[in-house]
Amino acid sequence: MKKEYLMLDRVQGPLIVLSNIKDVAYDEIVDITVDGKYKKKGKVVQIYKDKAVVQVFEPTLGISVDNASVHFRGESFKIPLSKDILGREFNGIGEPRDKAGEVYSSKKYDVNGRPMNPVARRYPRNYIQTGISSIDALVTLIRGQKLPIFSGNGMAHNELAAQIVRQAKISGEGEDKFCIVFGAMGIKHDDAHFFKKSFEEAGVLEKVVMFTNLADDPIVERIITPRCALTAAEYLAFEEGMHVLVILTDMTSYCEALRELSSLREEVPSRKGYPGYLYSDLASLYERAGMMNEKSGSITQIPILTMPNDDITHPVPDLTGFITEGQIVLSRGIQQRDIYPPVNILPSLSRLMKDGIGEGFTREDHAEVSNQIFAAYSRVQDIIALAQVIGEDELSDIDKNYMEFGRVFEAKFLKQEYDENRDMAETLDLGWEILSILPRGELDRISPEILNKYYKTVVK
Template identity: 70%
Template sequence: MRKEYLKLDKVEGPLIVLSNIENVAYDEMVEIKIDQNEIRKGKVIKIEKDQVVIQVFEGTAGISTHNTAVKFLGEPLMLPLSKEILGRTFNGMGEPIDGAYQIISHNKYNVNGRPINPVARKYPRNYIKTGLSAIDALMTLIRGQKLPIFSGSGIAHNELAVQIVKQAEIEGSDSENFAVVFGAMGVRHDDASYFIRSFEAAGVLDHVVMYLNLADDPITERISTPKCALTAAEYLAFEHNMHVLVILTDMTSYSEALREISSTRGEVPSRKGYPGYLYSDLSTIYERAGMIEGKEGSITLIPILTMPNDDITHPIPDLTGFITEGQIVLNRELNQKGIYPPIAILPSLSRLMKDGIGKDYTREDHADLASQLFSSYSKVQDLRSLAQIIGEDDLGDVDKLYLKFGRVFEEKFIAQSSFENRSITETLNLGWKILSILPRSDLDRLKPELINKYYKGKKE
């Protein structure tokens, strides 16, 4: 029989502290009864000798040191899962908030999970089509990859996330074995409504599982939200052999919740006040994505984070870049020009792209075309800087062609409607069409046979 502890040492922020506790484990769930009627949930986050610190998910309002009974449940947060989670919406604790029934299942899974053993990992190969030219051609998303989106406050990352969910297609998958798990942390009510309405309008809600933590929900629940989302993704991928795309937004809100809890616990802060274990904490989330030898399913992860002050060297994007396999960077200047999606091509990359494109996956010219587009657009940036000094009229004829290429590339290739879903063939053909603005002699990243086959410009 489990003991109930009737007296707290102290209440501090979202934490309560008890002494003289025995047989308790880290991450163990706790049931907290207030005034003999209200029940809240908590989790053990620190054990020091016989003293235990508990994080209360619903907050500590109304809790005093004498009106509370605490019972340790002997297990971590467990999520009941079945395929009935598809099309459902839950809070950050995995409890339904869509007005429908609680999931009843014998299959209960520890939300803390564990990263995939590197020895058991299968190397990602096949690409995922997003229908967005900038991503599909230049920073291709590969099945089983971790590819974050670095955004800024006020930039259209929510719209981009919705479009990726609506348009994502994996070769060999269909509506029966493809699912999207969407985890949102600290989002406003209008943003949460926007996500739900958009998925309903697109008719994709039946294969989307949503875990929503709203801005006015308990901050401690925010920390469990991505873990619940990834636990659901692991269940669908490795128990039902589904291809799962996980989108987590906003990892900055998650990290700030981590910082607030760390501060309340009195831990020594590291860079910009974040806890010293931020790197290892983020890695335990990101490394749960991938593919496993002997399993048909896969988990592809797109975490979205807003960079404070658009600073890519801030600890959150900086550490995320170390753990993940590339990044998609959104640019404020392009956003202000009205270009959607405002993807900054030059600082963006996909480290696994080279292994999922080419003749057997997309088209034989893909890799060389991407390299040439990067090279030519890089030269455009240098010429724009020069033109600001000497004026565009004093540039040479070829340099003016590069500036024209840059404008058309941004307005026709990067930019596209939020409802436009381009095939990979359309994207690559458009890339060649825009490259044809430049002289054939300047295409030094392309093989002659590819130029002869696809180049549409004037013969020299």
């Protein structure tokens, strides 16, 4: 028998509290009717004896203790999905935002996901080409990987995300098997407009699914947004056999919403006021990426987060780094030198890169070119520090060679246009062209066979 509760104990921000409840489960979805006509959704976030705390997905303005009725559905939050979601835009809780009508499907899917059995996981192989040299050559994105972008407020992470969406493609299979799920949390209206316009102009909107939670939308909706996006990705990957790239921005907004709700629920705070379960909560999102043994599809994740005060030790980037397989770090200093994308390659890494590059995947020289560029650019930083003490004129000839390498590397390899799409071969050839600035004897990370094959072809 369905029960309806006609009295609330209290309304506190986005939370409502009820008492004398029976047979209610954690995460259960509720329908709230206000004044007999307005309907809002919520979910149970806390149960203690006969009391339940319900988190409302919409503003609680107008709800009082005696004008609202609450009906418990007896199920967790689910969204209808079909292949028709491609090219569509939804709000943070999976409702159409593009005025193109409801999604009709015989099945609804739980947004909390389907845990992937570790035994059923396939090891990520093969790469996704982004068309951005600094990522493709040095921090290669592998299909099935989770590789976050660490950025800062005011930096070019939105432009980079849009460029990846426009240019990303997989090797070895048709483009019809590749799609992108874009989840945005707490973004401004002009940023949302920028993303949509960018995808439309590039002609890729029909292979993108957008879930957008705007800055003036309820913060509770922000908690559901990445779960809706990942549920859509799981459906497309494991039921439709597609290779899905999931971009989530901005994870810091998500974590701040989590902190605010935790504070309202009067939970004991942990580091910097974030809840103690922040690590496991982030893991429940990031670990939904991967490939499965008996499924042809894959889910690759690029979460984007802005580091408060550019602090990489802040809890959000710190915990994200523990869970994910590397990171792409954007540098404010590099951006101030008018270099786009401002990728700082030295703290950036892709832990799965070694298994998806080389002969049979990209090109036989890829790993060695990458290692040599890292080693040379690292030495450039030491020489720049030395030049600040003794002056550039006092440097040795070989140190001046490295300084020239550093300048050309940043101007030609790191820097590229917002709409410039370089394929992998073009990127690796450019890497050889820049390495040729250094004498052959300095290229000690490259085997003689590879050196003989590629070094001579670029030196004029």
